[in-house]
């Protein structure tokens with residue numbers, strides 16, 4: 001679907017997958033107006049196909065567009081595009097557990113010209129790909145590197161938007177994490193390098209105590225972390241299961257101290273791609289430590305099962321999160 005200044009959205013098309021022709025002076029290449037989303041279509045036990053909270057993705061896409069001075073795609077248009085592509089690709093939606101059809105909506109400037117200002121032409125596109133488990137080897141705790149040198153986002157920046165530049169800026173820290181033998185980066189706040197923000201492509205959760213009364217805490221939306229849809233869903237799902245939940249500031253020292261005195265029992269990361277992944281160990285320039293027992297914790301696994309059960313139609317969809325397509 002194209003957008004042109006003065007004309008709005010026009011020319012929606014469903015076309016075979018193929019390369020795009022890009023002008024060397026395409027404004028996206030120079031000034032980076034590029035945003036995207038990620039969501040999944042699941043084949044449920046009864047054979048029907050549904051997406052998880054597409055309206056939430058559509059709304060976050062609008063928020064990202066506003067932050068990058070791009071036009072907002074109407075929520076209904078976003079959801080309709082998702083429906084059309086999933087219907088078209090229905091045979092590509094896997095039926096095995098943990099597998100899904102990953103959908104990638106995105107928008108970028110198509111105006112040709114040099115000069116820093118919002119472009120006056122954009123293209124919204126949607127592509128899809130079957131997806132298996134995010135981490136090879138199944139649910140295995142990941143090791144994380146606390147990034148103290150680089151930050152992903154700063155106050156007033158674009159951290160709460162899902163824009164391409166945020167990911168470009170994260171690559172060098174991801175390479176540092178890999179060089180340290182870690183799977184993922186954990187980002188800290190830009191000002192004090194003290195508060196936990198999020199992981200590479202996932203939000204974080206901290207579990208205090210054990211069993212049904214374990215307290216589930218996630219870093220509050222600081223303005224520089226991405227408001228994850230999985231994060232939001234888990235706040236509600238954990239409450240349904242009887243857990244006290246909170247959004248709060250959590251420092252590196254809180255993490256280390258809670259771990260040392262045993263009050264912090266589990267840490268996990270969550271996002272569309274990985275659903276829920278336990279965090280097993282932490283490495284930084286200051287200290288290294290193992291999280292809890294270093295194994296997937298029972299609260300983490302219970303929340304994971306509960307969310308997957310809703311997504312795959314094995315549990316009732318009490319929040320109306322599933323959008324049935326066919």
Ligand code: PMP
Pocket residue numbers: 038198199200201202203226227228229230231270271272273
């Ligand atoms: N943080 C970042 C930086 C991400 O890229 C993602 C993935 N979209 C998330 C968190 C998790 O968000 P969601 O649960 O909406 O997938």
